Amino acid sequence: MYSRRRGGNLGLFLLLSQLFHVGFENIPPVTLMTMALNIFLYLSPIQPLMNVCINVQETWNRNDWKRLFFSPFHHADDWHLYFNMVSMLYKGIRLEQRIGSNWFAFMLSVFSVMTGIIYLLLETILAELMEDQSYKMQCAVGFSGVLFALKVVNGYYNPGGLTYVMGIPVWEQYACWAELVAIHLIAPGSSFVGHLSGIIVGLIYINGPLKQLMQICADVVSSSSFPRQQTRFNNQGSSGYLASRNDAASNTERHDYTGGMTEEEQLDEAIRASLDDDRTDSNSRRSYGVGNPQHLNEEEIRQRRLNRFA
Numbered sequence: 001m002y003s004r005r006r007g008g009n010l011g012l013f014l015l016l017s018q019l020f021h022v023g024f025e026n027i028p029p030v031t032l033m034t035m036a037l038n039i040f041l042y043l044s045p046i047q048p049l050m051n052v053c054i055n056v057q058e059t060w061n062r063n064d065w066k067r068l069f070f071s072p073f074h075h076a077d078d079w080h081l082y083f084n085m086v087s088m089l090y091k092g093i094r095l096e097q098r099i100g101s102n103w104f105a106f107m108l109s110v111f112s113v114m115t116g117i118i119y120l121l122l123e124t125i126l127a128e129l130m131e132d133q134s135y136k137m138q139c140a141v142g143f144s145g146v147l148f149a150l151k152v153v154n155g156y157y158n159p160g161g162l163t164y165v166m167g168i169p170v171w172e173q174y175a176c177w178a179e180l181v182a183i184h185l186i187a188p189g190s191s192f193v194g195h196l197s198g199i200i201v202g203l204i205y206i207n208g209p210l211k212q213l214m215q216i217c218a219d220v221v222s223s224s225s226f227p228r229q230q231t232r233f234n235n236q237g238s239s240g241y242l243a244s245r246n247d248a249a250s251n252t253e254r255h256d257y258t259g260g261m262t263e264e265e266q267l268d269e270a271i272r273a274s275l276d277d278d279r280t281d282s283n284s285r286r287s288y289g290v291g292n293p294q295h296l297n298e299e300e301i302r303q304r305r306l307n308r309f310a
Helices: 010-022 031-043 054-060 065-074 080-100 101-130 133-137 144-157 173-184 192-207 212-223 244-258 263-279 299-310
Strands: 161-165 168-171
Touching: 010 031, 010 080, 031 065, 031 080, 031 101, 054 065, 054 101, 065 101, 080 101, 080 144, 101 133, 101 144, 101 192, 101 263, 133 244, 144 173, 144 192, 161 173, 168 173, 173 192, 192 212
Parallel strands: none
Antiparallel strands: 161 168
């Protein structure tokens, strides 16, 4: 469906210029690596576009499921790459800093596959409703479906924010729909169904079960990888994790230091040790908190407690 236009690769040069302008140090790691992967596969594609683009006939009917994973990261030409990656740059900076790199990477992985699945379902439904089997032959590549899903999520986190679509101010939560129409009017050859698939995936994430399912999967992986740590794969913060390793280590250290005794037991032990110190030579003082102290009279211990807190 797509043939790559060979030329001066002006779009690629503009993209690199944009990256240098923003500064590599200002781009979060997952966003930067995702862009690097797309650029690399544009310069060195895994296979020709017709062998990686996603459609019902090849992917579903012929079980060529690798297209689900390859199609989002291949682009038709340098301008296709440029517009998608510039969009990825600014969406990635905002979202990755907000929800954390780990969760953002997980989100991109799930969205990439889910967008393809929704695309296949929509094309199949259209083919049946319109009684036109050509819908099953429509082939799509590019990261724009994932970007539309990210735009929905970004609107969810910034419900009161404004953005501009073709110079027209639009609320963030409705920007995805405005862009869907605008892009289709400006570039009729773009994949309307592919973009719509991304919007649906984003809506399933913020309003449906997808986010909960992802959280369950992440918790299972975290608990199996770190069985002794109460670590949660969260979607908040700069790292995406709410780890309690320091608290667990601190509790362990306190437990070892006190020998597992309660505060009252520690106080009794300290009093016994103090009495023992009075009975032994000053050069052979013993430490308290461990060992087998001699038993004392309860009245003597009680008196020591009163003296300690007097």
